[in-house]
Amino acid sequence: MAARAPKRHRPPLNLLPEILGALWRRLMGPWRRFWRRSWFYHGLLRGKLADHIAFHPYDALPRALENADALLRARFRFGGETVDVKDGSIFDHAAPSAGWAEALHGFNWLAALSAAGGDPARTLATNLITQWIKRYALYSEPAWLPHVAGRRLIHLFAHSRFVLANSDMLWRSKLFVSMREQSRCLARIAGEAPDGLPRFVAAAAHALSGACLDDQPKRLATGLARLEAELARQILPDGGHVSRSPEALVHVYRHLVMVMDALNALDHAIPASLRSAHDRITPMLRFFRHGDGALALFNGGNESSSKMIAALLARDEVRGQPFLHAPHSGYQRMVAQRSFAVMDCGISPKGALANGAHAGCLAFEFGAGNQRIVVNCGSGEGKWEGALRATAAHSTVTLADTSMAAILSEGFARGLIGPRLVGGPAHVDTERRETTHGWSVEAGHDGYLEEFGIVHERSMTLSPDGATLTGGDRLVPKRRLRERVPFAARFHIHPDVRLSPSQGGAVLLKLPGGEGWRFRSGNPVAIEESVYLGSGAARRTDQLVLSGVVTNEPVEIAWVFERIAA
Numbered sequence: 001m002a003a004r005a006p007k008r009h010r011p012p013l014n015l016l017p018e019i020l021g022a023l024w025r026r027l028m029g030p031w032r033r034f035w036r037r038s039w040f041y042h043g044l045l046r047g048k049l050a051d052h053i054a055f056h057p058y059d060a061l062p063r064a065l066e067n068a069d070a071l072l073r074a075r076f077r078f079g080g081e082t083v084d085v086k087d088g089s090i091f092d093h094a095a096p097s098a099g100w101a102e103a104l105h106g107f108n109w110l111a112a113l114s115a116a117g118g119d120p121a122r123t124l125a126t127n128l129i130t131q132w133i134k135r136y137a138l139y140s141e142p143a144w145l146p147h148v149a150g151r152r153l154i155h156l157f158a159h160s161r162f163v164l165a166n167s168d169m170l171w172r173s174k175l176f177v178s179m180r181e182q183s184r185c186l187a188r189i190a191g192e193a194p195d196g197l198p199r200f201v202a203a204a205a206h207a208l209s210g211a212c213l214d215d216q217p218k219r220l221a222t223g224l225a226r227l228e229a230e231l232a233r234q235i236l237p238d239g240g241h242v243s244r245s246p247e248a249l250v251h252v253y254r255h256l257v258m259v260m261d262a263l264n265a266l267d268h269a270i271p272a273s274l275r276s277a278h279d280r281i282t283p284m285l286r287f288f289r290h291g292d293g294a295l296a297l298f299n300g301g302n303e304s305s306s307k308m309i310a311a312l313l314a315r316d317e318v319r320g321q322p323f324l325h326a327p328h329s330g331y332q333r334m335v336a337q338r339s340f341a342v343m344d345c346g347i348s349p350k351g352a353l354a355n356g357a358h359a360g361c362l363a364f365e366f367g368a369g370n371q372r373i374v375v376n377c378g379s380g381e382g383k384w385e386g387a388l389r390a391t392a393a394h395s396t397v398t399l400a401d402t403s404m405a406a407i408l409s410e411g412f413a414r415g416l417i418g419p420r421l422v423g424g425p426a427h428v429d430t431e432r433r434e435t436t437h438g439w440s441v442e443a444g445h446d447g448y449l450e451e452f453g454i455v456h457e458r459s460m461t462l463s464p465d466g467a468t469l470t471g472g473d474r475l476v477p478k479r480r481l482r483e484r485v486p487f488a489a490r491f492h493i494h495p496d497v498r499l500s501p502s503q504g505g506a507v508l509l510k511l512p513g514g515e516g517w518r519f520r521s522g523n524p525v526a527i528e529e530s531v532y533l534g535s536g537a538a539r540r541t542d543q544l545v546l547s548g549v550v551t552n553e554p555v556e557i558a559w560v561f562e563r564i565a566a
Contacts, residue, residue: 011413012422018351022416029141036139036185045181049173050213055265057208057258059158060312062305063115071109072120078103079381080536089131098142099381105132105143106151114159125163130171133178139185146189147198149182150205154258157212183209187219190226195352196234197241197248203230204255211262224271227259231277239280239287240329243353244346246288247301253281253312279318285309287322287333288342291370296342298331298363299349300356300379300389303534324439325432332432332441339466341366343458344394345430345443348405348421355418359405360394361425361445362458366469366561371511372494373561378534388533389421397456397473397489397557399550404447423447437470438463444474453479454550466563473557475550484549489557491519492530495541499527507544508564516564521546523557 011019035041070077074085081096095101109128113121136143143149156179164172186209190202203226210220234242234252241249256278263270288295293306324333330346343364348357358379366374377393379385387393390403398404405424408414425447432441444457457474473489493499498510502518507525509517519525523546530543546557 045184048215050215055262060308063111067112068116102148107155110155110159146202147193150202153205200230203227228273235277236328238326238328239284244299245301246295282316283320283322290367296365297376297378297534334439334462336462337466338369348424354421357421358389359391359403363394363396375494380533399448469561475555489546491544495539521559
């Protein structure tokens with residue numbers, strides 16, 4: 001796929017205040033956990049007890065029956081990692097990763113068991129809830145971290161109906177005591193969740209706990225106030241998410257819809273800020289959709305479920321249509337007939353939001369009909385994370401096998417603030433215009449200027465009939481180069497597309513439905529191996545690579561994708 005993962009180095013000095021703040025929070029961790037486990041703090045979580053869930057929100061998140069089958073066979077699979085339980089409780093087994101542990105404690109398994117239904121699934125869900133309450137009645141981490149507790153409460157509100165029906169009165173009482181204490185604790189600590197989607201989930205759970213449980217009426221008002229604040233921070237004026245991840249945006253929308261449904265069920269007025277965010281997000285979701293109904297892959301996001309996206313958008317009464325340019329999110333979109341292209345023209349998000357960002361400036365995705373043709377490689381965890389965040393895992397230009405932005409090296413700083421993406425483009429210039437040849441986008445970034453003294457410029461034009469995507473990359477030295485700098489323009493191809501060289505140096509692309517396309521360039525075209533994780537599992541695929549060197553003169557790299565007449 002890529003010759004080199006992102007370069008890794010020491011944290012820049014501008015991260016020092018954040019590192020010191022994270023260090024202080026870590027040093028205070030034992031005191032924080034001691035205080036929240038104390039009898040006095042636990043007493044603050046007591047009070048009136050709800051005896052039912054007033055509203056069960058519908059969660060559009062897909063529920064795979066194969067996951068329920070695995071759970072019934074004592075296989076717990078989260079984020080590509082599996083733990084088999086031969087004896088005892090899953091909560092007594094070591095977690096293979098922090099993400100896996102958060103999924104387990106977030107009750108990610110409850111949706112699949114609820115979808116499966118039946119006595120075996122109900123018994124397993126009841127037993128797992130019982131085991132959790134027995135071990136984690138008092139505050140501990142990660143089980144009670146705000147974003148984990150928020151996820152757990154949302155799953156309980158949405159999917160616990162099948163375990164509550166005909167349940168034992170004593171067991172039912174223990175569950176509602178636990179939910180009361182979790183929701184009251186969450187109301188106090190939701191703001192401590194990591195920035196971005198985790199903090200939004202905590203805020204949504206805070207609001208939902210006020211709507212779904214009637215033990216503390218004021219909690220709905222405080223939860224809505226927190227949710228409104230997060231919407232103001234996280235949803236940009238064009239409707240995109242501040243992380244620049246399309247997949248993060250769909251999950252923000254998913255949780256927002258659940259809260260709005262709960263307010264409608266209670267005949268509670270929906271705040272104008274929630275309606276405004278809702279109406280801005282839906283066009284942006286359409287902005288990122290390929291013809292197959294799923295999302296383009298940018299900045300840590302994968303395809304997501306096309307069925308979930310369709311179900312969510314079906315609830316949009318406004319039917320807002322996407323813009324062609326999302327200036328605040330930093331993306332350009334071109335559509336003509338059956339063809340679709342979207343290009344990343346933005347800089348990396350700031351702060352903790354950069355922990356999932358990718359170094360893919362000027363990368364693009366392209367598709368025809370319901371078939372993706374040019375893609376980015378997607379995102380993954382564990383061994384894949386570093387490589388997939390590198391520039392070479394995106395359909396853009398790489399210089400000297402070096403990523404345009406760096407991930408913090410393994411060590412003390414990264415342990416405190418996470419796998420932060422640092423560096424990268426500081427400025428991206430973008431121009432869009434309509435020509436006789438179709439919509440044209442020109443953009444350039446300075447992500448390689450400091451290290452190599454070179455600016456990357458890219459232009460793309462989609463013909464009015466959608467049959468031709470013409471592009472060009474220009475590498476412009478801004479200072480005298482001491483040595484030649486190798487480059488590689490990469491075009492990762494979706495694994496369902498078959499490639500074959502043709503005469504004259506072109507490459508033929510055969511789509512699953514039989515449609516043919518041709519890729520041509522003035523540079524020699526190489527076909528190399530790549531990998532695609534956009535749909536979850538790793539799939540082998542190919543990439544088209546145009547390579548050469550930059551000296552002290554600008555280099556022009558012209559290329560074109562054109563449909564072949566049947």
